[in-house]
Amino acid sequence: MHELSIVSSVVDSVTESAAAYPGARVLEVRLRVGALASVVVDSLEFCWGIATEGTEIEGAKLVVKTVPVVVWCEPCGKASELDGVQSFRCPLCGELTMDVRQGRELEIESIEIDEAGENETAGRRDKAEVPG
Ligand SMILES: [Zn+2]
Incomplete structure (x- = not known):
C-alpha cells in the first residue's frame, strides 16, 4: 500500500526527531499534504494506526493538513x-x-511533544536501576 510506506517513513523520521527529547512523548504529528501528492488522507490516517503500533510514538495523533x-x-x-x-x-x-x-508537498509540518514527560522518565529510570 502506497500510503503505508509513506506513513512508515514519517514514523521513522518522527521517532528520530523525538530521540532528541529522551522520555518525552509525541502527542501529535502534523503533515502537510499537497492536493497533487496523490495520497488518500483517509488511508494515511488508517495506516498511521498500523505504522505506529508498538513503536515509541504509539498513541500519537496524526493531523493531515491539505495544501491547495x-x-x-x-x-x-x-x-x-x-x-x-x-x-x-x-x-x-x-x-x-x-x-x-505548490500542491505536491508531502512533509512533516510539526511534531508536538509532551516535554513534561521528562519527569516521568526520571522516575522510570530510578526503577530501571532495580535488578530484575
Ligand atoms: Zn492569468
Whole structure:
C-alpha cells in the first residue's frame, strides 16, 4: 500500500526527531499534504494506526493538513490558488498553465511533544536501576 510506506517513513523520521527529547512523548504529528501528492488522507490516517503500533510514538495523533494547488500564470505575472485539481487554468484570466508552485508537498509540518514527560522518565529510570 502506497500510503503505508509513506506513513512508515514519517514514523521513522518522527521517532528520530523525538530521540532528541529522551522520555518525552509525541502527542501529535502534523503533515502537510499537497492536493497533487496523490495520497488518500483517509488511508494515511488508517495506516498511521498500523505504522505506529508498538513503536515509541504509539498513541500519537496524526493531523493531515491539505495544501491547495497554486499555479503561476505567466500573462498575469502572479500565482493563484486553484479550487481543485481538475483544471490547471489561471483563475484570473483562464490561461492554461502547468507551472505548479505548490500542491505536491508531502512533509512533516510539526511534531508536538509532551516535554513534561521528562519527569516521568526520571522516575522510570530510578526503577530501571532495580535488578530484575
Ligand atoms: Zn492569468
